[in-house]
Amino acid sequence: MIGAKIRAQSAREAAARAVREADRAEAEAWSIRMEGYGGPAQPSPTIGQCLNGGLGFLEVECNRCKTRASIPLETIRRPRNTPLWKLEASLKCRACHKGRHAPPVHMIKLTARREITPYLWVHPREEDR
C-alpha cells in the first residue's frame, strides 16, 4: 500500500516535470521566433506556460521611442491561460502614452530573469478602460 502511494507520488512528480519541460520548450521556441524572425506572435504560449516553464519576463519595445522594458508576467492581472499575443495591444509605453493614445509596442522575447532595469511601463489592464 505504501509502495503504491510512493509510486503514484513519484509518477505525479515526473508528470509535472514533463509538463514544465514542455512549457519551457514551447516558450523558448516562441521567444526564438520573436527575437530571431520578428514573429509571427501567434500562436503563442500562455502566461501560465511561461511562468511554469521558468521564463517569467516578457521583453517589449516601444515602436516610437524604442525604449525596452522587461515585464514580470506574474504581475499581469490576466487569467493564466491568456496567450501572450493578446497582451501586446494593451501594453503601453509610459513615456509615449498620452491619454488614450499610445503608440504600439512589440514583443521581443522571453527571459528567465529581468534583463532591463527601468520599468516605465503601464501594466495591461491598468488603463484599459
Ligand SMILES: [Zn+2]
Ligand atoms: Zn515610447
